[in-house]
Amino acid sequence: MAATKLQAFWNHPAGPKTIHFWAPTFKWGISIANIADFAKPPEKISYPQQVAVACTGLIWSRYSLVITPRNLNLFSVNVAMAGTGLYQLSRKIRQDYFSDEKDAAPQLEA
Amino acid sequence: MATALKSFLNSPVGPKTTHFWGPVANWGFVIAGLVDMNKPPEMISGNMTAAMCVYSVLFMRFAWMVQPRNYLLLACHASNESVQLYQLSRWARAQGYLEKKESEAQQ
Numbered sequence: 164m165a166a167t168k169l170q171a172f173w174n175h176p177a178g179p180k181t182i183h184f185w186a187p188t189f190k191w192g193i194s195i196a197n198i199a200d201f202a203k204p205p206e207k208i209s210y211p212q213q214v215a216v217a218c219t220g221l222i223w224s225r226y227s228l229v230i231t232p233r234n235l236n237l238f239s240v241n242v243a244m245a246g247t248g249l250y251q252l253s254r255k256i257r258q259d260y261f262s263d264e265k266d267a268a269p270q271l272e273a
Numbered sequence: 274m275a276t277a278l279k280s281f282l283n284s285p286v287g288p289k290t291t292h293f294w295g296p297v298a299n300w301g302f303v304i305a306g307l308v309d310m311n312k313p314p315e316m317i318s319g320n321m322t323a324a325m326c327v328y329s330v331l332f333m334r335f336a337w338m339v340q341p342r343n344y345l346l347l348a349c350h351a352s353n354e355s356v357q358l359y360q361l362s363r364w365a366r367a368q369g370y371l372e373k374k375e376s377e378a379q380q
């Protein structure tokens with residue numbers, strides 16, 4: 164039974180023999196790269212790039228549910244992109260606009 | 274001119290459809306890459322840039338094979354591939370990966 168299901172998946176028109184499978188599957192690489200970059204200091208984060216990642220993720224999340232057929236693989240990968248992009252943006256914004264005041268205060272006191 | 278515009282607006286991959294706005298969003302990567310060309314290479318993320326290079330190659334093929342064929346998506350990813358490969362080369366050079374031939378010549 165498992166063998167026929169596997170065969171059905173393998174031979175599917177959007178299955179692993181086709182680009183319709185690998186392109187959205189590989190898109191996970193962008194979110195994985197972003198998660199790896201969570202460990203990097205916020206100075207190295209690029210605003211334009213992370214804005215692009217977050218916006219692409221949000222727009223494609225919506226549209227992957229609206230196209231025919233609905234593509235839940237594409238939906239989940241774009242939700243992840245939006246999430247990681249927004250998190251990276253929050254790290255950089257927090258450092259640029261909120262931690263400077265904390266750093267500046269001790270200097271003034273000293 | 275007006276008829277060309279009308280046929281574009283009403284086309285199956287035109288601005289009234291998702292097949293248009295998804296690719297438009299992806300141009301954000303190209304613009305971000307172009308803006309980042311002026312930044313010091315230390316700011317480039319090797320992880321993200323390498324992932325983008327593979328991603329854009331796959332989506333160029335996807336744009337060609339999908340029904341209907343999506344030339345806007347193809348153009349977007351072709352451009353992104355160029356920009357990201359250039360950024361990757363800047364990153365690799367800054368990391369010291371591209372200096373081998375020079376050091377061998379000196380020795």
